Amino acid sequence: MIAIGLEGSANKIGVGIIKHDEDGTVTVLANPRKTYITPPGQGFLPRDTAAHHREHAVGLVRAALKEAGIKPRDVDCICFTKGPGMGAPLVSVAIVARSLSLLWNKPIIAVNHCIGHIEMGRMITGAQNPVILYVSGGNTQVIAYAERRYRIFGETIDIAVGNCLDRFARILNLPNDPSPGYNIEQGAKKGKNFIELPYTVKGMDVSFSGILSFIETMAHQKLSSGECTPEDLCFSLQETLFAMLVEITERAMAHVGSSEVLIVGGVGCNERLQEMMGQMVAQRGGHLFATDER
Structure with a gap:
């Protein structure tokens, strides 16, 4: 099984692709990301962070597919961070995941942010x-x-x-x-x-x-x-x-x-x-x- 995952719960947006073999071996095929960096002394606001994620999401998906050497037809499922995290950035990434799910006709899976880190x-x-x-x-x-x-x-x-x-x-x-x-x-x-x-x-x-x-x-x-x-x-x-x-x-x-x-x-x-x-x-x-x- 090959899964593509989109994470954007804070100031980083990342697209990961993993391959899970029948023997249980998991291989990371791609892991590009972009970080929203603000000037010194400032934090990152949800609205601006969401705009950053929308700007880079499609490019990162393309970069991940190219790095993994696969086509959309090779993907078995699309995962995304459901939460917890910052609301506006999470919504931006969820919309991308849902759009890809409809475009590629692939199942979509919501992932708990904390459990994702642990696993x-x-x-x-x-x-x-x-x-x-x-x-x-x-x-x-x-x-x-x-x-x-x-x-x-x-x-x-x-x-x-x-x-x-x-x-x-x-x-x-x-x-x-x-x-x-x-x-x-x-x-x-x-x-x-x-x-x-x-x-x-x-x-x-x-x-x-x-x-x-x-x-x-x-x-x-x-x-x-x-x-x-x-x-x-x-x-x-x-x-x-x-x-x-x-x-x-x-x-x-x-x-x-x-x-x-x-x-x-x-x-x-x-x-x-x-x-x-x-x-x-x-x-x-x-x-x-x-x-x-x-």
């Missing part, structure tokens, strides 16, 4: 039954599979960790190219002084809005007086946020008796998060699996 991670890494840390711009959840369902064991009670990082990048006026979180990660590597920030773990849940408010005030005060550098703040924020995520992930591992952890989502590409999580998992005699920029 993609399992496919790429080979993880069997892991505790999943799903961290992105709009989601922060600790998930495990139990009784034929993915169950949420812990999550953020306000904003997602990626949203926290993105908004802090705007405070520092960091570029959005290739992403705010990536530029914070590079700045954190140069940070030398750790500044204590609020650490808010409530059972299996976490809270990031208070940390963001605190570090915003601190940035205005300490940067102007020269008491610390932007790199110090990036370092301190990363270490605090990721320590919280490692804590609730370890608690979930103990609860379900798992020895595997899989990190998925955009923030999961952060090498420091992978390093911290890897140290915790190693101490428990387990294995860490993580996805990359693909």
Whole structure:
């Protein structure tokens, strides 16, 4: 079976084509994408993001078919992100998927964004039954599979960790190219002084809005007086946020008796998060699996 999938839940639009053989082997045939990048200090609005996706959707479908070396007649089904995500961009991509379904006379399948991340991670890494840390711009959840369902064991009670990082990048006026979180990660590597920030773990849940408010005030005060550098703040924020995520992930591992952890989502590409999580998992005699920029 060959499936083509369209994803556009945030500022990236991507078109993927996979081949699923009878022996269970899954091969990625194509994976082009376009990212809507705004000027430094600005986020991306749903309306503008949707317009970006509409502009690039057809070109990406053509590029994916060419990269995979197939024709529309070879496609068996068309998948699209149903949600969660930003409404206007999701609708834009759904309309493209429905149009292709009618044009090519192929069945259409709606995919849950979160489950898509998890299954993609399992496919790429080979993880069997892991505790999943799903961290992105709009989601922060600790998930495990139990009784034929993915169950949420812990999550953020306000904003997602990626949203926290993105908004802090705007405070520092960091570029959005290739992403705010990536530029914070590079700045954190140069940070030398750790500044204590609020650490808010409530059972299996976490809270990031208070940390963001605190570090915003601190940035205005300490940067102007020269008491610390932007790199110090990036370092301190990363270490605090990721320590919280490692804590609730370890608690979930103990609860379900798992020895595997899989990190998925955009923030999961952060090498420091992978390093911290890897140290915790190693101490428990387990294995860490993580996805990359693909």
